Amino acid sequence: MPAVTETLETVQSVTDSGYKWGFETDIEMEFAPKGLNEDIVRFISKKKNEPEWLLEWRLKAFAMWQKMEEPTWAAVKYPPIDYQDAYYYAAPKQKVAPKSLDEVDPELLRTYEKLGIPLKEQAILAGVEGAGETPADSGRMPVAVDAVFDSVSVATTFKARLEKEGIIFCSISEAVQNHPDLVREYLGSVVPQGDNFFAALNSAVFTDGSFVYIPKGVRCPMELSTYFRINAKSTGQFERTLIIADAGSYVSYLEGCTAPMRDENQLHAAVVELVALDDATIKYSTVQNWYPGDAEGRGGIYNFVTKRGACRGARSKISWTQVETGSAITWKYPSCILQGDDSVGEFYSVAITNNYQQADTGTKMFHIGKNTRSTIVSKGISAGRGQNTYRGLVRIGPKAHGARNFTQCDSLLIGDQCGAHTVPYIENRCMTAKVEHEATTSRIAEDQLFYCRQRGLNEEEAVGMIVNGFAREVLKELPMEFAVEAQKLLQISLEGSVG
């Protein structure tokens, strides 16, 4: 399939260098002895009853990973010693769970309260021992989804509806068993095993994730979310998602959770691959609110994710929307490979860093086909001692006649201990292409604050309102039910950063 080759070549050309440092570490697996080696990979594959080709695929990834070095070019810092700790946490096995809500970080509980989460849900989200064991609570349904779609049974109803349309929506393990041809054709076709350090690690040891296939001409009748899937819980730190939109189809996929989840896995190295064929559209929305660590910067998730979509067909479209408020460290560049003529890539992002959070995020747009268009809107908000970096690439190939890109990156600073950084790369090899990039950095204007305060809002409310206005262009891209939650979330994430 030449389209696949083209995707892979494009990817190859950008991932050739820049990864430095090797390390050795033991990974404690729930079901296997300490350490990560070929046997562990075989073990995972066997446990999941995988076909031979997938085992070979994993082993190849593992061999590549062993030769790779972890990237250090991102503007994020984490002491190696903590990283070793993180690896111990990375074991899918739960460490000592809190016995009751009393043992959970009170800050976390306060946040739940603000979001209006009932006590029972709080316990599940915080991972209190035994909290989720009553049957009605299985599936770890976060309240945001709960409020809209009442219970698990509703989800099952939806599943039947999807099947009627011919849509495949299941875990990737199920897909390997039931739709091996589809998985084999597309797995690794956008993010190959050796793409980068974390993707290689993921390819070797991924345990679960979502699989979506939308047949030709079908418009998916509802927003798909991992939470509809009963077996979605505890997919672990190495999640693998594959979404294929066949010709003329449409799907909107939601990932994430609006309530901060206490997670024992410190390292998350997920891979998401999207494939859009002729005239297909994929809209992928993320609200990421993993545990960011406490106010002193202790703990928190390392979120090292590889997300990439290939617009393989003519007139296809992939749109990424992300609201990143959680995680201690975010390293994430959802990208689009615009191969099909007239294809469209979009990236809308809000990233907040407060306390000691660090985010290095952005996108890559590869314009290969004619008249391909891309839009990038990134809003970074730094508060406390947070460091927020936008890093993006727009590359226009020599055949991308009439290609068009517009990029807007704005940063907002709250407090004098934080940092905001913008690192765009523009590479143009086509005369008829047009690229525009704008970036601004400023703080909340005194007059805006004064105006809000004068009308009776306290400072925190005023900041929340201004920040929401700042991020509005991105928030409006979110599906409705998420947008409301996300707004609340922005406000909560910034607590304690003013006054």
Place this chain on the structure above:
Amino acid sequence: MTAVTTTGAAAFLGRYEGLRARLPGARLPWVQALRDQAAEAFRRVGFPTRRMEAWKYTDLTRAVSNSSFGEPLTGVGDTVEVRPSAHPRAVFVDGRFRADLSTLDGVAFTAESLADALPGLEGRLGALARPENEPMAALNGMLFEDGLVVDVPQGVAGGALELLSIATESERAPAFHPRHLVRLGEGASLTLIESATGPLGARYLHNPVFEIEVAAGARLNHGRLQQEGFDGVFLSTVYARVASDAAYDNFTLNAGAKLARNEIHVALVGPKAEAHMNGVQMVADGQHADTTTSLDHAAPDCSSRQTYKTVLAGRSRGVFQGKIHVHQVAQRTDGYQMNQALLLSPEAEIDSKPQLEIYADDVKCSHGATVGELDAEQMFFLRSRGIPETQAKAILVEAFLTEAVEGVADEAIRAALARGVAGWWRRQGLPAGIEVA
């Protein structure tokens, strides 16, 4: 004298070992220490490679790293003729100061050869250059032989000074690494017009390093016209330190050389310091031009303005990298940067990397970048009024460049610039004599 040819970093290091005892300042321990430090840095890193973030888009492999260069001969260029100038002028041939060609009488400041002034430069030479960060500055620090030392005393209006660098025709492909030091005392002012040229067909490496100090309330207008011969390589690094209420105004025309890099590091270290950095890159078939700037806002209430324009013709490549770094103390910083590129050919490539790194909150910083071809509607407008295509193109390119040029306050620099741009047009076979601004 036998020709010494070298290839690669090792050859340059070897040459240093050979010349160490004979280079200017060999008997001054502090000079020797500086050279050794630079040599150590260069030994560690060698020539920059594309794996270094700062050199991601400029590849030295063919033109420099794998090429061989010789030492410049002494006593060449006796036949060099320089056109007369209205301004005092310091002339360098293959990197060496030529008193016979220079006219420095009657200036209100000191301007002398670095080789002569060396004993009095302890603590000043090498105060700003960072051989450990910039490999080309390391190479310069190891092998510099000469340069211009300018001192404008406190309160003196120095007027204009030309710094002319001429490369000669030579089969030895000379590499020269002049080190220029410019210092303006409090409230002083100077217009420095730097011009670098070389003959067509001559292969050489011109690797100058500038260390510029602008004291409180002083103002330096620094115009740079890079019109090296098309087989020459020009890799220059400017370090400038600007004190409170002082201004550094840099305008660069990057038009010559097969491969050219114009790297400028400016640090605003006192409150209310200002930097204006503008530039035009005109790149034609077979050329590679790179402008890399880094601006350090290290004090409060400073402002910086940057406007860079690149025009590309034929099979050529243009690079712009610009970083604004705002330190935590630099509250109320006002930083602005714009870089735009115009592609006139389907074989041209432009790579652009503006960058903001901000650690203070009360700031206004922005950058913008655009890349595109000539606007079809504008072309149509001009053509429909009977203007021939080449002329129409020239008009639109001129309009495109105007924004970067109009920021140049100094008349002398503007006049020199207009000549440089006109020369570029002639070489493109387009109507000559187009006036810029």
